[in-house]
Amino acid sequence: MRCEKCDTEMVLAELFGAGYPTSMFVRAKKKGFFETEKRSGIKCFVCPECGKIELYVEEPQKFKG
């Protein structure tokens, strides 16, 4: 993946929460008690040139519907 700002090849990195040594994730939950929570890990790309960060969920299909 190339940086959309400066066209440098971006580097895959890990995103960590402050002070907590575990990878971050996103989650979404619909209203309603019986709906299951949707979770996915996060892919983080860093541009080593300008410092831009792009975030992607690892399993976007989980959030459909």
Ligand SMILES: [Zn+2]
């Ligand atoms: Zn860049």
